[in-house]
Amino acid sequence: MTIAIEARNVVFSFGTTPALRGASLAVDSGEVLAIMGPSGSGKSTLLHCLAGILVPDSGEILFDGVRVDSMTETQRSSLRRDRFGFVFQFGQLVPELTAAENVALPLMLSGTRRSEALRRAYGWFERLGLEGMEQRRSGELSGGQAQRVALARGLVAGPEVLFADEPTGSLDSLTGEQVMDLLVDAAREQGTTVIVVTHEPRVAAYAEREVLVRDGRVNAPDRIAS
């Protein structure tokens, strides 16, 4: 197994409030990892640092052996667009776009022609049981449907790592299970590494490995890169 993404002694503070105090974590390629922890423990901040959304105050983030934390904003945007996928608690769909256009958005942002991007997007609707929803806007979708659309958007570009932050947090447990089934199945099918932040044991049960974040540190890492 090769390490897909890794955090080394990451420190991050919101103003004077520390969120991460030397968190370290390594995730293998194709692995499904659950990051757990109580509210305020820093698990979401760790995910955001890993994904290049936040830049740590100190420490290193490495993806494919390259320092993410020293990239420019544009480089990190490209990374998120081309090699990462995201599913957050609220779908974060663009309300002005149809569901199909939302799924095709990362492809269009990276320069793919609209027709080609939509063709690839339509394929995901069938896979995720969203047939007939392509032309609906986000406001016309149920929570579960919107989250599945967000999942399709996260996977459409064939990302190497999929980041999911409380992906079922806004769903009832039944719908949440369906979304997690789809997420894990689709990711495994593509060989995508999945990092899920959750505080629900039922969601964490989908992961192959769990780590616990407490007080800004990863307390039970199975493996820390040496």
Added chain:
Amino acid sequence: MIGFGLRLAVAGGREALTRLIIISAAVAVGAGLLLATFAGVNAVNAQLTRYASLYPEPSAGGGGGEPLWWDLREDYFHGKQILRVDVAATGADSPTPIGIPSTPGPGEYYAAPALQRLLAATPHDQLGDRYPGRDLGTIGDAALTSPDSLLLIAGGTPDQVAKLPHAVRLTSIGDNTPALPETTVDLIMSVIVAGLLFPVLIFIGTATRLSAARREQRFAAMRLVGATPRQISVIAAIEAAAAALAGTALGFVLFFAFRGSLAAVPFTGDRFFTSDMSLGVLNVLVVVLGVPTGAAVAAAVSLNRVRVSPLGVTRRVTPRPPRWYRLLPLALGIAELMFFLVGPMPETSDGQTAVFLPGLLLVMTGLLLAGPLLTMVGARLMVRRSTRPTTLIAARRLADNPKAGFRAISGIMLALFITSVATGVITTIVANRGPAPIGSTDAATVATYAHDGPPSVPGTVLASLNSVPGVRSTTVLRANPVKYADAAVVACTDIPAAYGRCAAGATVAVVPDNLIPYRQSADPRRVWPASSVSLDALPRLPVESIVVLTDGSATTIERTRTILELTYPTYFVAPNVPGDFESEFANTLRGWQQLANVTIIASLALAGCSLAVSVVGGLGGRPPRGHRGTGRGLDLLRRRQRGRQSPVGVGRHMDPERHRDLPAAGRRIPSAVRQPDRPADSLQPARHRRQDRRNGPVRRPVATDRRHRGHQAAGNAAAGSPDRTALYERRVRSAVRPRRRGRGRSRPLRPRRRERRVAPGQRLQPRHAGARQHPAL
């Protein structure tokens, strides 16, 4: 990315379309006003240029060729100015005046349409006799300043016209127009620009920032999936520019639709020709390119103020509260104005302008600078006195960022200040220098000035003047041989009592040439100084003027004027009533006043639109979650979104026909579902339950919530999916069902504390021996 931005703006669903329409409409109003402003300035310029062309400079080069003799004089009728141009061609190659097909010969004339109508409607002895000859036709618009212009071009012989005062020789027409009086144009420009343009630009800027909060949320979502900040800026700029472009196009439609109506408003005292309300290429380019570009830049600048990260939008800078020194310019300006108002005020107009203009500019600047500080102070006072949560929140938000709050009204404040000052000044001038009051001697005095100083006035003229009904006296004044004194002398016995009397012992008095001192009124108590001219020498002096006192009626005045004009046809200044000049001046000022009033009204309308757009834009985003958490009603937080947001969801557009298969997401969960122990009839509306308690159960078709759920179930079944709503309800019931009976939630967590009476000075003792006691006790 440009196409994507356009698609977001144009085809982004009903909400995006609504936003586009609102922004476009707002920009259309702004662009329309901008175009009207440009066209109005052009029309004023065209009007002034044509007016100036009536006073041409003499052609250079002396007497070469066959010049045209040209002389312009001003006549009056009922307080209106009539411009009379006498022309004489010296040969076949003499230039032809603009607006007529050929130069009229002696005894011929062309008249403006308005003057032709006036001549036809007025008795000849009041107006028509002044212009004897043959009417050749109407003067074209090219020579008129306004559709209401009273212009006459009369022909004469070269000898006749050349002898008229200020006659000029013209070898060409149109290229010797004097330059426009810059101060007038500057005044027009400054009033219009400051009074109207500033609010227009603020309005356009406000409109393009409409629902910026929602756009920023969407941009955050795009950043999450990899959009770069540059891509976001491009999308924002394209969206704003697209709406502004559509609004600009609509603005042109509005402008051309209302151009005729605008031209008919006498902003400067006279109507404009519709064709004068035209737009230059530069004007069109400024609006077509400037408004969309400005909107795009405004969108980009407004995005620069925030940091759109994938996690949301954060403000880059927390605005610092305004400091006290912002009051300094305002205080200085007020102090300067007060000093000169109370203390030594300059006598001359130039001196007063030099003193008051800097003060007014200081106050203007000071108001803009002090505005945020005053807003903050006012908001803090409002915070202290507010008793309602709405007022409290509004005041707190205003106090936190008073600059933003003040920005929305700064344009209207400045416009109102400028136009109010202008209106005040104009009103004062009109009040002081307006026409004489009706019934006064001033308003009844007609005076004419002899151009070439004839030795006497024919007796027939005096007889015909005195025969006009309403004429009370006719006085002939002689030229005063003494310089640096009033222009005329008159025998004391000839002075009508209404104008005063001579000093004791005087036989000849020195008087003004109309018996009324400049900028004063006629007064029977006035005592005129004695003249060194003897009574015998008086008839040998040339005639200076003839003063006719009438009963003040318009008919008598115009008849008198007509006789005097015919007696002295080479007049430079027509026989006039003192109020004629003032009346003309007052008309012009009233035009400016009207312009100021229009500016105020337009500014108020614009400010209202700006505030409305600001409010709509401010409500466009998601209400702060904290507000919802406090139990505040949606109608309080966002009345506009009623029907779009349910108490359990945000911003869902639910179409029952399209969403039969949707689960209950975004809809209110029936209270009986959330509390399964409640009886079944609790699914009925409260109104029905109250009726049932009073009257017993009544059969109704289906309760609202039950029908709602049934509708969903039917929809789900039709779509071939399991009844997920029912499944959901079962799971909710199992989740909240009490595990052990008899230990419901209503049981208090702690045993109720008994009251214990403790006598003064008595120590509170523990209830039982094992209780922990504080070491200090």
